[in-house]
Amino acid sequence: MDHFARKLLAWYDRHHRDLPWRVGPADKAEGTLPDPYHVWLSEIMLQQTTVQAVKPYFDKFLARWPRVDDLAAADTDAVMAAWAGLGYYARARNLKKCAEVLARDHGGRFPDTFDDLKALPGIGDYTAAAIAAIAFDRPEAVVDGNVERVVTRLFAIETPLPSAKPEIRARTKEMTPQERPGDFAQAMMDLGATLCTPKRPACVLCPLREECTALAGDDPQRFPLKMPKAARPVRRGAAFVAETADRKILLRTRTEKGLLGGMAEVPTTGWTARTDGETGTDAAPFAADWRSKGEVVHVFTHFELRLAVFHAERAEGPVSGGRWTKIAALGEEALPSVMKKAITQAIPDAFKASRERP
DNA sequence: AATACGTGGCC
DNA sequence: TGGCCAAGTAT
Known part of the structure; x- marks a missing residue:
């Protein structure tokens, strides 16, 4: 030795x-x-x-x-x-x-x-x-x-x-x-x-x-010396937190491959590199009384995401490709941190509620 | 071979 | 406060 x-x-x-x-x-x-x-x-x-x-x-x-x-x-x-x-x-x-x-x-x-x-x-x-x-x-x-x-x-x-x-x-x-x-x-x-x-x-x-x-x-x-890293671009999009009168929100499951593959999300627009800052409710999953709740910023390894968050109360109805999930049961969902951030931005007590009712 | 892929903590 | 960093892998 x-x-x-x-x-x-x-x-x-x-x-x-x-x-x-x-x-x-x-x-x-x-x-x-x-x-x-x-x-x-x-x-x-x-x-x-x-x-x-x-x-x-x-x-x-x-x-x-x-x-x-x-x-x-x-x-x-x-x-x-x-x-x-x-x-x-x-x-x-x-x-x-x-x-x-x-x-x-x-x-x-x-x-x-x-x-x-x-x-x-x-x-x-x-x-x-x-x-x-x-x-x-x-x-x-x-x-x-x-x-x-x-x-x-x-x-x-x-x-x-x-x-x-x-x-x-x-x-x-x-x-x-x-x-x-x-x-x-x-x-x-x-x-x-x-x-x-x-x-x-x-x-x-x-x-x-x-x-x-x-x-x-x-x-x-x-030491160690390292090659310089590429700059981290900014991407923007919108997230839509649809809530029903009986405290459910609309979730989807992302495709298996790619970013956050197979994880749960609230409906969002695509995340693009556009910098005009314009993020409206045109791309919302359905018509509702969408209210702006500000923006969340989340840093991924290779880009920074600025997500405009919209919240609708008293949303309802069947939505294809999505599922209405009790806010109290969000703890059982495969929600990545960026989605918890977006949901919390719209509904500050969302995850407190899920903890109180195991 | 270079790029995509999360998140939170630290200074 | 923004960049760096943490027991890397798949493609």
Whole structure:
């Protein structure tokens, strides 16, 4: 085992984070490996998502679907609703598909190699390596955003991301030990998350400070270098919150593919790049006494949405392609955050009401 | 290979 | 306060 791995594992034994899906080094020393289902579920949720955001969702999913077979047998709508708010909803659809494949073709068990894991829906290079290393003790190179930061600093890699990825992978592979590869992967990620942070890294506490090339230089924080990002355009549209006298609102389900795929929404116009600011009620789903309720702004990864919100009270009647849903039952719907924002703008107590009547 | 894909927290 | 960032994947 090389110098880096030995020092890092010693640090991990003392300073590892305790996380709900993790088996700590003390328990692992007695031969206990974490449940692959827990590792998989957490890794999918953690893709581009903070630990803090994931925790309550992980607990909720595990309580409701304790084993992968339970998830395979679940209603897709229920899974989407449980995922609502966590973002990147293709993850939830692939999670369900993956559970079904495992239940049908693998007897409800996870494969234990990188290649077989990577063949599953929603599992890419990172997640396949992470599950293989953490749940099955296989010495795979696990490279996430934390590892990219740690490694580019350790070796002062001047190539910007994403061009530097092959070099980072090669370096990580060299460092990954045959023994405790799962702990090593988690140690690298813990180091990146707690000490080798993007801003103001705590180098004085770092177990690798003596061998860090970036620290020997003048400014470790400048790593990793990154290619400049494209500007985020603004798109505009209108959302229509139709409410009946008995407190129902009109919802639709978005198509499976694309933005917010398979999630619930209130009727909206298209979201276009036009900047004239003109958003009228001509595109409303039906004629009603639409009242303007102002605008909500929501920032997606690649554009900013400014949604003009309209509210109609005492709306009624059958509407094709939509469903009238009790405001008190909105908590069971797969509503993404942007839609909760729009509904709250029109009906401030909408989600308070749904909480009061479980 | 470059782009689409959410959300919330932080400074 | 606006940009950056978080355990990436699919196409």
